[in-house]
Amino acid sequence: MSTVADRVKTLRKQLKLTQSALGHCAGGISKQAVSQWERGITEPQWEALNALKRSRGVNPDWLLHGTEPMLDLDPPPTTAAAAEESIHALTSEKRPLAELLDDLSRRLATADPGVREDVTRLVLRYLENPPAGARIAKAIELLLGQDEDPPTPL
Structure with missing residues (x-):
């Protein structure tokens, strides 16, 4: 996976989420915005990356640069x-x-x-x-x- 768009789509599929559901996890981003991420038109902004990290343990460095791992092993507690x-x-x-x-x-x-x-x-x-x-x-x-x-x- 060489692009942010590829990684967004892979992440969504691995988490078994719709574009709408991924947008919700990214802080209320619209389905259309997630679609634009997956097509390489735009990239996730800082606020969306942090929301994904908090809600699903997504490693922002992986999403933007392909740096392993995809998911943080120890996401912050949200109890x-x-x-x-x-x-x-x-x-x-x-x-x-x-x-x-x-x-x-x-x-x-x-x-x-x-x-x-x-x-x-x-x-x-x-x-x-x-x-x-x-x-x-x-x-x-x-x-x-x-x-x-x-x-x-x-």
């Missing part, structure tokens, strides 16, 4: 207990999570597009590695600048 622990850590802050997200949304709306992209990447990194939340929250604060009432770090 209900791990999810509950992450939610508890977020909601045990001084401010409710909904308030933090509203504040972030408000501040992102006034930021320039490059900053919005950087913040989006940082939020996705946090979702992959919650223990790094304090460092990531600090990086987001630096990107957005100080607010009159800065939010409590994620």
Whole structure:
């Protein structure tokens, strides 16, 4: 398999998924987008690769470059207990999570597009590695600048 398109199709068939189902595993990508991947028109973006890694243990390096193995042997745990622990850590802050997200949304709306992209990447990194939340929250604060009432770090 020499192309990304070949590997996407092989992955889908090995996992016994439809194009729609693979798109769902890739973070809600449409069937048409998966079809474009398989035909070599486009390639999966970073967010889709990470969603595939989280949902199915797909090795992004294999998908993009053919580097073995196809599937990571030790995918990150996605148990209900791990999810509950992450939610508890977020909601045990001084401010409710909904308030933090509203504040972030408000501040992102006034930021320039490059900053919005950087913040989006940082939020996705946090979702992959919650223990790094304090460092990531600090990086987001630096990107957005100080607010009159800065939010409590994620």
